[in-house]
Amino acid sequence: MKVRILVRLKPGVLDPQGRAVHHALEGLGFEGVKDVRIGRMIDMDVADGTSDDALNSMCEKLLANMVIEDFAIEKLDSEKEPA
Amino acid sequence: MGFRAGVITFPGSNCDRDMAVALEAVSGEPALRIWHGDADLPTNLDLLALPGGFSYGDYLRSGAMAAKSPIMRAVVAAAQSGVPVLGVCNGFQVLTESGLLPGALMRNSGQTFVCKTVPLKVENTSSLFTRGFEPGEILRVPIAHHDGNYFADESVLDQLEGEGRIAFRYGEPVNGSRRDIAGILSANGRVLGMMPHPERAISPAAHPSLGGADGRRLFENVIAALVNA
Numbered sequence: 005m006k007v008r009i010l011v012r013l014k015p016g017v018l019d020p021q022g023r024a025v026h027h028a029l030e031g032l033g034f035e036g037v038k039d040v041r042i043g044r045m046i047d048m049d050v051a052d053g054t055s056d057d058a059l060n061s062m063c064e065k066l067l068a069n070m071v072i073e074d075f076a077i078e079k080l081d082s083e084k085e086p087a
Numbered sequence: 088m089g090f091r092a093g094v095i096t097f098p099g100s101n102c103d104r105d106m107a108v109a110l111e112a113v114s115g116e117p118a119l120r121i122w123h124g125d126a127d128l129p130t131n132l133d134l135l136a137l138p139g140g141f142s143y144g145d146y147l148r149s150g151a152m153a154a155k156s157p158i159m160r161a162v163v164a165a166a167q168s169g170v171p172v173l174g175v176c177n178g179f180q181v182l183t184e185s186g187l188l189p190g191a192l193m194r195n196s197g198q199t200f201v202c203k204t205v206p207l208k209v210e211n212t213s214s215l216f217t218r219g220f221e222p223g224e225i226l227r228v229p230i231a232h233h234d235g236n237y238f239a240d241e242s243v244l245d246q247l248e249g250e251g252r253i254a255f256r257y258g259e260p261v262n263g264s265r266r267d268i269a270g271i272l273s274a275n276g277r278v279l280g281m282m283p284h285p286e287r288a289i290s291p292a293a294h295p296s297l298g299g300a301d302g303r304r305l306f307e308n309v310i311a312a313l314v315n316a
Contacts, residue, residue, distance in 0.1 A: 017193075017238065018193075018196065018263070020193075020194050020195070020196050020197070020198050020236075020263070021194060021198065024198050065155075066147070066151065066155060067147070069148055069151070069184065069191050071183075071189075071190060071191040071238070071239065071240075072191045072193060072238055
């Protein structure tokens, strides 16, 4: 089973990386960019039947830092394999 | 006097030798060197030190991988049983990732690696590590980090303030840390995490631009407190 984990900074946590990229986009002349937030995407191939509890636990214990980050778990079907 | 300190080395630690040298210089006893893959700690340790560096190449998040290594389970158990722990720089990041200290250390607000000697204001003078300092005293201690921007929820910050657990604050803007926090203590005051490097400031002969000797006093404090305990 292919699983995609999206880890991102919680709303309200300042993202200096995102801010720097935002400024760089403006410097390149792109207009209308209102905000940039940078996160992390983790693709995993796990045994079929791996429970949601186990996936949540992986995120809470290691993949995300719950002090500053939120995560979302997306299960990918075979037609939508990670690139 | 038989002072027994242990210094843990993770793959990518690079201040482990400096930490061991500082502990030996002040205590007169060689520090035990402990490898991250060891499952058990040496017995009867007086102090554990987690050094600076880039454990596991800062993969995932600074300190995140080291916090889950076998030896850290033993460190967490030792800390919970009252063994004092000092985490410096990457060691501080490992302490927050392991849950021994609250909060997190994020990318510096200015995005750049910051490497210089900074003024540090002493906030706590009751812990093992800080009892020899004067309240409000300004120390000069080197910093060298990319992820030193301390973050915690307002309620956690208020709790740290209320319980006197902020050990040091920066005396000038450095990295965007909430409330200028440079170092914090655990609830029992026996775990200290700090971004500045006291082990790089232990020689009275060193020119202030090379670190000075203010860091030495932190080691003198904790070693005196533990040896005379």
